Amino acid sequence: MRPVSYSRATDVDTAIGTVSADPESTFLAGGTTQVDLLRIYVEQPRRLVDINDLPLNRIEELPDGGLRLGGLARMSDVAEEPELVRRYPMVAEALLLGASPQLRNMATLAGNLMQRVRCTYFRDTEAACNKRAPGTGCSALDGINRGHAVLGTSEHCIATHPSDLAVALVALDAVVQTEGPGDARSIPIDDFFLLPGQTPEREHPLAHGELVTGIDLPPTPVAARSRYIKIRDRESYEFALASVAVAMSVDGGRISEVRLALGGVATKPWRARAAEQVLDGAPATTDSFRRAAEAELAPAVPHGMNAFKIELARRTIIRALEQMTQREGTT
Template sequence: MRPVSYSRVADVATAIGTVAADPGSAFLAGGTTEVDLQRIHVSRSRRLVDINDLPLRQIEELPGGGVRIGALARMSDVAQALPIRRRFPMISQALLLGASPQLRNMASIGGNLMQRVRCGYFRDVVAPCNKREPRTGCSALHGVNRGHAVLGTSEHCIATHPSDVGVAFMALDAVVLTQGPGGQRQIAIDDFYLVPGDRPDREHPLAHGELVVAIEVPPTPMASTSLYLKVRDRESYEFALASAAVAISLHDGTIDDVRLALGGIATKPWRARRAESVLTGAPATPETFTSAAEAELADAIGHGMNDFKIELARRTVVRALRMVTGDPQLHDGMAEGLLSEDGSGPADGSGPADGSGS
């Protein structure tokens, strides 16, 4: 047994000051990840500062069509909020596909973005893990790595970031608002997540005691017809093997603008900028979509058991683009297969795996 102290605070300044003053302390929001990590001795925080009473649950419409989401807004509330459903359906879909209803009612938006990786070696205190204990090695590189990343990896870590809504925020150029001992900051979502490099223990650029207070999503008119496609081993309560958040603007069959981000295949929510470059100004055809997917995955690296993810990600990108553009050849149950019958990788004819109905 390790002694852990607990305190509850009611204002942001007190929360920041309390955590910043103690290197062994941590914020506690919904607790759906932190409590688990405490139980298995991965998190060794000596003091938990409960921030659930902080006034950070608002969902506010911003001038011009953007939205500001308080960091403590619950996933379920954000998914059902009218401004989100109307203007940014990919956010709502990602949240509804992200967890069980019980977890969505507890987990906060800020906590979701800050959640730790689901690598089994990270959560096994006996196994070497550079993310948990730097310079000890990465067990996943030559171990059980079916669910691990193929983009943004390094020789020190190949763990996949698990957030679904983080992928949608990445596609929409969201901004993370923080407050800490050094004052307030605005961090672009792409800068908020760090690739592992030689420091996989550093996942965010946040200082100790720096608190995520809100997420702002700028106006993106084409996002009103966006979607989030999630491919997983089962239809509910499962992490993505591959996912795509996409919004697109068409004119006479040509792509004027596009936003595309990928999940389940990278060490951070992955903005598919190579694919966007191929798509912009090109005809909205399956051939274009395939070329875009291949360009984005050109540098993908598999590590044995997760080799199939490269092809799965390609198919997921193509499927998502065909869906959002209303491809008439896509009908219920009639699209090309994404996963083989044994779930080991992609193969034609296995039926749909779009992750709907969580």
Template sequence: MRPVSYSRVADVGTAIGTVTADPESTFLAGGTTQIDLLRIYVEQPARLVDINDLPLNGIEELPDGGLRLGGLARMSDVAAHPAVRERYPVVSEALLLGASPQLRNMATVAGNLMQRVRCSYFRDTEAPCNKRAPGTGCGALDGVNRGHAVLGTSDRCIATHPSDLAVALVALDAVVRTEGPAGPRSIPIDDFFLLPDRTPEREHPLTHGELVTSIDLPALPVAARSRYVKIRDRESYEFALVAVAAAMSVVAGRIAEIRLALGGVATKPWRARAAEQVLDGAPATADSYLRAAEVELEPAVSHGMNEFKIELARRTIVRALTELAEREAAA
């Protein structure tokens, strides 16, 4: 194993300065994915800078009625927080479905957004992978691709983004706040994840040494009427084949507000804007939900083994919206 040095820091400025000064260093938070990648030589940093002592684990009210999640807040703490459960149930549900209890107690919300893809070709250092080794090709294109993406793909990469939390945050238009060598930034969540066009190795717009300090959830009344539906091979801890984050309000039988995002089917958490346009003002019926799903998935491209995901995504969208409408009618 390659030697790795380790240090702990106690303030944000020192953390950023330490990592920025060494191009082979990286931040270490919960480590639930990062340590795995280090063990199998997919990532080989020369230095780990432990940031767990930084004061970034709080959950705070914002003046406009939103909520700020500290970057180091643990998944389990956010999922159980009363304000999250009441005002943003889709976030709580996505967190609870996103990992085992042991992992949720260690993993941070910022680390969850930063986790790398679960593609077996990415994790096999002998296999071609443009994301791990740019220019070597994508083994999944003609290989084992049952779990891979059908939306947002390119001829360089078809790996799905693994985060459940990110799908919920994209549906809600959350904002990622960072600190880095150039100062603070606010990044709309949909811009925080990059498509694998010409540079599939870049998954985020962050610079070296830039640290996610918090995630802001906007004041959004419709978010209280939201849910997260996750379809997977087994009900115990497993990654999504298809997931739907949805928030919807219905007035006089018609959809007054709709927010929809998909997971498990795209190379980034996928905001279903085409479906939202179809649903805005439409009758809250299964026919409307199906028509919206078909429009959203029209550009989907399968690669053989993952073709089933297109039909599964259609059905999951209809199920999520139907259950949301029934829940609101019963309220």
């Protein structure tokens, strides 16, 4: 048993000051990831700073017409917010397709973005894992890797990024707001998630003690015509094998605007820019969708058991785009 001290911060400065002053301390939000990792000794902080009393759970209009989601807003509350459902349906759908109702009632948006990977070897302290113990190797490369990534991998780590919410946010070019211990920062969501490269232990550009205070959704009219599709081994309470966040408008049979991102297949929430390039201005047909999916997946690298994900992702992209064209309101 290792003792852990616990304190409850009531203001942002105290929370940041307490964590940044002690390298062995960490924030505790809903605890749905953090407590699991403590129990299995994957993370062993000496101090937990509970941030649930901080006033960061609101959803506010931004002057530019976007929405700011508080970092401590609960997944279930955000998914039910009428303005979010109306203007950014794919965000609401991604939230509702994640975890279970009980977990969503506790889990916060910032905690969701900061959650750790679900790789079995990461969670087994006896296994070699470069992410948990840098330099020890990657057991998944030649191990059980059915759920692992085919895009954005390196020879040091192939773990899939687990968040559904983050996939929708990447498609929308959301911006993560942070505070302390240095200046407040606005971090474009695509820069918030790092590829594993040679340093898989580093997942975010945050300093120790830097607090995620909010997530800004820019005004994006096309996002009102969007959806999130998630393919998984069972219909609820399961992480994605492949997922697609898509927003699209069609004008005169041609795609006038499209945003596409993938989950479940990459080491970070994956903006599908190669596919977007193929789709931009193309006829809204299955042939265009097929070419877009193939362009995006051309650099995919299989690792034994997860080879099926390339075909699965291809089909999921095509299905998502077909469903968008069939829905009223895409033209």
